[in-house]
Amino acid sequence: MASASAGAKGDRPLELRAEDVAFSIDLARAENAIRSAAPESGGTEWGNAVIGQPRAVEALRMGVSVRARGYNVHVSGAPGTGRRTAVLRALEEAPVSAATLRDIVYVYDFGAPLEPRAFVLPSGGGKAFKRDLHRMVEALKNIVRLQAESAAAGRDGTELTREFEEKENALLTSLETELLADGFRPVQISAGEGVTMDIVPIFGPIVPKIAEPEGSARKDASDHYSNSVESFEALQAKVAAGEMTQEAYDELRRRWYGHMDGMKRLFAELRKGRIELEEREEELKARILAPQVGAEASLIAEKWGDLKIRSWVETLEKDIMAHLFLFAPEGSNSNAGRRRRSPALARYGANLVVDREGQTKAPIVIENHPSAANLFGSVEPRPDEEGDTRGAYLRIRAGSFLRASGGFLVLRAEDVLADEEAWLRLKRALQDGRADIQSRDGPLGPVGWLKPEAPVADVKVVMIGGESSYDLLYQADPDFQKLFKVHAEFDSSMPLDDSALLDYAAFARRVCLDEGLVPLDASGLAAVIEQGARLAEYRERLSTRFGMIADLLRESDYRARLAGSASIGAAEVRGAVEARARLANLPEEKIEDMIASGEIILQATGSAVGRVNGLAVHDRGYFAFGMPAVISAQVSPGEGGVINIEGESGLSGEIYDKAVLIVEGFLRSRYARDFPLAVTASICFEQSYTAVEGDSASSTAVYALLSAIADVPLRQDIAVTGSLNQVGQVQPVGGVNEKIEGFFRVCRHAGLSGTQGVMIPRRNVVNLTLAREVQEAVASGTFHIWAVSTIDEGLTVLTGMPAGSADSRGDFPPDSFNGRVRRELLRMARTVKSYMG
Numbered sequence: 121m122a123s124a125s126a127g128a129k130g131d132r133p134l135e136l137r138a139e140d141v142a143f144s145i146d147l148a149r150a151e152n153a154i155r156s157a158a159p160e161s162g163g164t165e166w167g168n169a170v171i172g173q174p175r176a177v178e179a180l181r182m183g184v185s186v187r188a189r190g191y192n193v194h195v196s197g198a199p200g201t202g203r204r205t206a207v208l209r210a211l212e213e214a215p216v217s218a219a220t221l222r223d224i225v226y227v228y229d230f231g232a233p234l235e236p237r238a239f240v241l242p243s244g245g246g247k248a249f250k251r252d253l254h255r256m257v258e259a260l261k262n263i264v265r266l267q268a269e270s271a272a273a274g275r276d277g278t279e280l281t282r283e284f285e286e287k288e289n290a291l292l293t294s295l296e297t298e299l300l301a302d303g304f305r306p307v308q309i310s311a312g313e314g315v316t317m318d319i320v321p322i323f324g325p326i327v328p329k330i331a332e333p334e335g336s337a338r339k340d341a342s343d344h345y346s347n348s349v350e351s352f353e354a355l356q357a358k359v360a361a362g363e364m365t366q367e368a369y370d371e372l373r374r375r376w377y378g379h380m381d382g383m384k385r386l387f388a389e390l391r392k393g394r395i396e397l398e399e400r401e402e403e404l405k406a407r408i409l410a411p412q413v414g415a416e417a418s419l420i421a422e423k424w425g426d427l428k429i430r431s432w433v434e435t436l437e438k439d440i441m442a443h444l445f446l447f448a449p450e451g452s453n454s455n456a457g458r459r460r461r462s463p464a465l466a467r468y469g470a471n472l473v474v475d476r477e478g479q480t481k482a483p484i485v486i487e488n489h490p491s492a493a494n495l496f497g498s499v500e501p502r503p504d505e506e507g508d509t510r511g512a513y514l515r516i517r518a519g520s521f522l523r524a525s526g527g528f529l530v531l532r533a534e535d536v537l538a539d540e541e542a543w544l545r546l547k548r549a550l551q552d553g554r555a556d557i558q559s560r561d562g563p564l565g566p567v568g569w570l571k572p573e574a575p576v577a578d579v580k581v582v583m584i585g586g587e588s589s590y591d592l593l594y595q596a597d598p599d600f601q602k603l604f605k606v607h608a609e610f611d612s613s614m615p616l617d618d619s620a621l622l623d624y625a626a627f628a629r630r631v632c633l634d635e636g637l638v639p640l641d642a643s644g645l646a647a648v649i650e651q652g653a654r655l656a657e658y659r660e661r662l663s664t665r666f667g668m669i670a671d672l673l674r675e676s677d678y679r680a681r682l683a684g685s686a687s688i689g690a691a692e693v694r695g696a697v698e699a700r701a702r703l704a705n706l707p708e709e710k711i712e713d714m715i716a717s718g719e720i721i722l723q724a725t726g727s728a729v730g731r732v733n734g735l736a737v738h739d740r741g742y743f744a745f746g747m748p749a750v751i752s753a754q755v756s757p758g759e760g761g762v763i764n765i766e767g768e769s770g771l772s773g774e775i776y777d778k779a780v781l782i783v784e785g786f787l788r789s790r791y792a793r794d795f796p797l798a799v800t801a802s803i804c805f806e807q808s809y810t811a812v813e814g815d816s817a818s819s820t821a822v823y824a825l826l827s828a829i830a831d832v833p834l835r836q837d838i839a840v841t842g843s844l845n846q847v848g849q850v851q852p853v854g855g856v857n858e859k860i861e862g863f864f865r866v867c868r869h870a871g872l873s874g875t876q877g878v879m880i881p882r883r884n885v886v887n888l889t890l891a892r893e894v895q896e897a898v899a900s901g902t903f904h905i906w907a908v909s910t911i912d913e914g915l916t917v918l919t920g921m922p923a924g925s926a927d928s929r930g931d932f933p934p935d936s937f938n939g940r941v942r943r944e945l946l947r948m949a950r951t952v953k954s955y956m957g
Contacts, residue, residue, distance in 0.1 A: 134906045134917055135877075136885065138899035143659055143889050145646035149621055154642055157625035170206040171623040172614030172664040180210040183606035184528065184580060190605050192550060192581040194533070196590045197610025200667025203584050206610070211484050211528045211582070221482075221526045224474035224575050225249055226513045228467040230435040236471075236513035238575035239429060244477040249424060250470040256416045257447075257468050260440065263412050264447040267405065284397045288390055295386055303372075304379055317387070319379050320351060321372055352376075406441055413440050436468070466511035473497070473518035474525060482527035487520040490536040492545055495519045497557040499570050512570050521546075522555045525577040533585030533593075550581065550603045587612075613656035613663055616649075620662050624649055624669070631670050632688075637677040640688045647693035648672060654857065654889040672696060694892070704743035708862070711747055712869050720807055722750055723836040724867055724876060730754060730828030732918070734805075734820035735841040735863060735878065736812075737855035744855060746862025748839045750806040751817060753824040757948040757955070758800030762787070762825070765804040766812045773813030782815075783822050785846040786911075791942045793930050798952035799945060801825055816853035818844040819881075822911055823918055830940035834918040837876040838906070839863040842884075848911040852883040857890055864894050864903055872897070877904030879917055912938070 170177050176197070183193035197203050223246030226236045241249060296306055305322045308315050355372070358364040417437040421430045440447075446464050476483075487494060497519035499512065520529060536542055549555055554574035583604065585593075590607050593600045614620055628640045628648060640648070651672060655663035663669070675696040676688045685692065714720045722733065734751040737744055764780040766772035772780075780803065788797050803821045805812055819842035827834045841859050843851035853859075860878045867876040885907050890898075897903035908914045912923035915937050924936020932939035 134908055134913055136898070136905045136907055138895075140885065141888055141890060141898045141905060142895055143650065143653070145621075145649045147642055147646055149618070150625075150646040150649065151642040153618070153621040153625040154629075154640075154645055156622050157629055170202050170209065171627060171666065172620065172662070173202065173206060173610050176203075176608040176610045177206060177210070179606055179608035180206060183582075183608065184210050184214040186606075187578070187580070189550075189553065190602055192604045193583070193606045193608055194590045194593070194604040195582060195584045195608045195610065196587055198587050198612045198665055200665035201610040201612055202664065202666055203610050206608075207530060207582055207584065208484070211482070211530070214482060214528070220578065221476040221479055222474070223247075223472065223476050224518065224522060224525070226471040226473060226516050226572060227432060227469075228510065228513050229432075230439045230467070233510070234570055236516065236570070236572045237428075237432060238573040239426070239432075239470075240575055241424075243479060245424075246470070246472040246475050247477055250472055252420050252423065253468060253470050256420060257465060259416055260413065260447045261449075263409060264405075264444060265449050267408055268448065281397065284393060288393070291386055291390065295383060299379055302375060302379065304376065306383070317383065319376060319383065321355065321376065402444070405444060409444060410441060413437060413444075440468070463510055466514060469514065471514045471516055473516060474522055476526070483524055484528050484530065485520045485524040486530045488532075488535070490520070490531050490542050490546075491539055492542040492558075493519065495521050495536075495542055496545055496549065496555050497522060499557065499559040499572065501559070513572070516557060516572050519555065519557070521549055521579055522557075522575065522577055524579045525555075526579075528580045528582055531581065531583045533583050533589050536583065546581070547599045547603060549577070550579075551599070553577065610664070612665060613658060613661040616653060616658075616660050616662045621645075621649060624652065624662065627666060627669065628673055631673050632677075635674070637673060638680050638685065638687055640673065640676075643690035644676065644688040644693050647690040648676075650889065651693065651697055657854070657857070657887050657889070659886055659889055675700065701743065701745075704740065705745055707738065707740070708745040708747070708865075712866055715748075715866055716869050722748055722866070724870055725837050725873055727833035727835050729831055729833045730824050731836065732820050732824045732827070732834055733836060733839040733863070734817045735839050735859035736817070737858050737862075739855075744858050746855060746859035748863050748866055749808060749817075751803065751820050751824050752806055753801055753803050753821065753828040755799055755801040755825065755828045755948075757798055757951040759798060759952065760800030761797070763800065763802040765802055766808070771808070771811050773811060775815050776812050776817075779815035779818035779844070780821065782844055782846055783818060783825065786822060786844060786848060787825075787945075789846055790848060790926075791938070791945050792949070795946055795949045797945065798949040799829070801828070814853075815843045816841050816855075818842075819850050819911060819914060823914060826915070826937070826941050827919075829944050830937060831944070832919055832921065832937060832940060835920075837867075837873060838879055838904075838918060839877075840879045840914065840918070842879070842881040842908070842914070844911065850881045850883075850908055850910060850914065852881045852887070856880055856884045856887050860888075860905065861891055861894055864897065867903070872902045874902050875904070877906060879906040879908060879914060882907040882909040 176195070180193060180195070183191060195203050195207055221243040223241045223243060225239050225241060225246045227239065229235050229237045239249070299306060299319060300322075303321055304319045307318050307320055309318050352373070355364060355369055359366055359369050414437060417433050417440070420436075421433040424430075424433075443464065497517050500515040500517060536546060545556065552574075553576055555577045556574040557572045559570055581604075590604075590609070593604075625640075625645055628645060631637065632639055648669065649662065652662040652669060653659060655665060655668060672693065673688070676692040679692045679695050679699070680686075680688045683692070711720065715722050723731070724733070730753045732751050733748045735746055736749050737746050762780055762784040764772060764777060767777050767780065783803070784797075787799075791797075803825060805817075820840045822844055823834060823840060826832075839859075841853055841856065843853050845851060860880070863876075863878050867873070888905075894903065898905060906917050908917065912925075915921070915923045919937055921937045922933075922935075924932040924938040926932055926938070930942075932942055934943075
């Protein structure tokens with residue numbers, strides 16, 4: 121029987137030696153890295169560089185420098201790899217010209233009040249434009265006030281008023297005289313808060329009153345006479361009493377109606393005349409003020425030579441001329457004094473939504489809550505002014521997209537994609553180069569009556585996503601392909617060389633200084649680097665997830681302070697790693713207890729037919745651990761092929777389903793080329809009640825299946841992992857360190873026998889960064905690790921038999937393991953053929 125330690129072809133041992141498993145960082149290299157990272161040795165501060173991401177940094181620099189449309193940047197990578205730090209540093213160093221920075225103001229559109237206009241002005245121009253408009257309004261107020269107070273205006277106004285009042289008095293006097301001559305008299309009647317006119321009949325002798333002094337105000341003509349006034353109710357009573365005939369009463373009533381109609385016509389004519397008087401006064405005022413209003417408007421048009429602004433100033437001038445009364449002094453007796461001016465004057469202002477005054481660098485806006493309103497702005501609702509458009513443009517608020525105009529907008533992909541409206545509007549804004557501001561929803565729903573003009577915005581968007589986010593978006597959204605042409609991909613690992621050691625030392629030194637941690641010594645740095653390699657899952661690479669490295673330093677500092685140590689050494693770092701694992705491994709301990717108590721049936725000694733201890737990884741996200749799982753196989757003659765019990769019960773994923781199909785293909789290609797494969801076999805994960813995914817157990821399933829077919833027992837003190845292809849090669853798998861350590865702890869819990877161990881793919885040796893206790897057990901010979909490249913090598917380790925090689929006819933040596941499998945499969949084929957007749 122061949123030795124399990126011998127290679128299948130004698131070229132190399134299958135069992136790994138202690139030096140093959142050992143992994144550590146040389147203390148001298150760590151000391152050199154610490155010295156080189158110190159400022160006195162010319163070392164660079166970590167904060168001035170991004171570690172281990174040259175490809176991503178190059179993409180970032182290109183993306184932020186090319187201002188062409190579509191060259192937005194998508195950053196992908198695992199959290200903690202320095203994505204955000206690298207992005208901010210690249211943006212801060214991006215070249216920018218102050219000439220590209222622009223202010224944005226909104227103004228009232230006199231032709232379309234529901235569509236405020238947007239002006240894009242040079243940096244600092246927004247405040248200057250706003251001041252110019254304010255100065256114009258104040259100047260016009262002063263001009264209107266001075267005009268109203270001027271002597272000439274006073275004379276003109278008095279003459280117009282005198283002419284109208286003389287005409288008015290003549291008409292009223294004629295009316296009153298006519299009424300008195302016909303036996304009637306006009307009277308004033310209070311009606312609520314106002315006064316109205318009525319006509320009443322008069323009886324008795326008309327006696328003149330004492331004359332009024334000269335120069336007194338004009339009164340009604342009836343005020344000059346004393347007489348008896350009778351109401352129609354009193355006259356009706358006289359008719360009833362026989363003191364007045366019904367005919368006389370009706371005649372009096374008829375004449376009263378006629379006079380009332382005439383009085384109404386007269387008052388209508390007087391009201392029309394009063395309106396005409398006001399219009400003539402306004403026309404007179406406009407003729408006087410027009411040159412001065414034009415001069416004020418020209419000052420703005422000439423200073424801001426933009427054609428769009430000039431066009432708006434023309435409409436501004438026309439509106440001012442039509443509303444000069446708004447500029448009259450408060451409390452005046454003019455028409456303007458009787459109106460509310462403040463809301464109306466609000467239209468002659470400017471709403472500065474983006475102000476770049478004093479800025480010399482491109483703005484960097486980080487939007488942590490990218491809702492549609494936060495990204496693109498809104499119009500604040502004012503229920504008390506609903507429908508009043510004169511000052512609504514003042515309630516327009518810019519979003520982060522406009523505030524980033526001329527610079528950069530940083531977003532998290534998962535946040536912006538969570539809001540479908542925000543994502544659609546972001547794509548539209550990047551395509552059009554404009555930011556469309558919409559009204560914010562009010563308490564009773566959307567307030568959609570205001571539609572501000574969408575201003576031009578030159579924005580470079582940097583979107584930060586997960587490891588595969590760019591590929592997913594690129595395939596799913598055709599617009600994304602055109603809008604995000606630059607992909608900065610952050611790697612989760614980097615080569616382990618002297619430069620990387622220096623970067624780790626500089627990073628650790630920076631964290632310790634910034635956060636007041638105790639310093640890290642050479643042994644501590646070596647332990648941190650070892651943990652970095654373990655996180656990277658490669659012996660020759662280091663993790664770039666520096667967020668996790670920083671957490672390790674903080675927890676090591678905690679342990680150093682508890683121990684009263686003046687520095688962080690290897691003991692503190694390894695203690696922190698062990699403590700973190702201990703705090704999270706409660707499920708692992710429970711499973712170990714269940715195995716030890718026999719609740720989970722697992723045999724770690726002896727041998728068995730059709731059973732192999734496989735290895736699985738339980739990943740909790742923040743903590744992963746390996747656990748053995750029994751994989752069993754049963755076979756019989758038949759035509760069912762290989763049955764995946766997990767698949768039949770809905771507990772296997774697509775990758776594991778594929779692995780089982782590969783197992784069946786391997787059987788046909790190796791053992792049944794010249795006869796049909798007539799076998800019904802079932803493969804099962806024993807005592808597994810959760811979904812199984814991945815192909816790392818496919819080689820394990822083959823070992824169990826071949827053992828069941830050949831009726832040859834397999835060692836139960838060896839746990840197995842490895843993926844299989846159809847030609848019998850064992851492929852590497854993930855989580856190999858956790859799997860080895862998991863089986864080691866189970867064996868240690870039950871008592872190490874000295875023969876136990878793990879069989880892994882040969883290509884996984886580069887991933888071995890095992891815990892110190894496992895390395896020591898391998899060195900002492902109490903635990904073993906075998907590395908195989910093919911199923912045949914694995915069979916040699918598990919059975920102690922030579923696997924056997926096929927000759928030109930496909931036959932294997934009769935005393936080999938493969939020979940037994942082929943003979944049994946041929947027997948099953950003949951049995952099925954015989955049974956089927």
